[in-house]
Amino acid sequence: MNILLLLVPISLVLLGIAIGSFVWAVRRGQFDDLDTPAIDILRDEPLPAPRDDATETRDAD
Numbered sequence: 001m002n003i004l005l006l007l008v009p010i011s012l013v014l015l016g017i018a019i020g021s022f023v024w025a026v027r028r029g030q031f032d033d034l035d036t037p038a039i040d041i042l043r044d045e046p047l048p049a050p051r052d053d054a055t056e057t058r059d060a061d
Helices: 003-027 036-040 053-060
Strands: none
């Protein structure tokens, strides 16, 4: 029965760490896009590089 005096505070500390980790992950945006990373691994071709508008305006001049 005395072991409960040790296990209950340990379990509350672990629960607090788990809740804190979950809140930290949500605030950092870990759950914002769940679909795209799973699809990216199936693509054969790399994504095209984003166009740089600054170089295009220099080329046109």
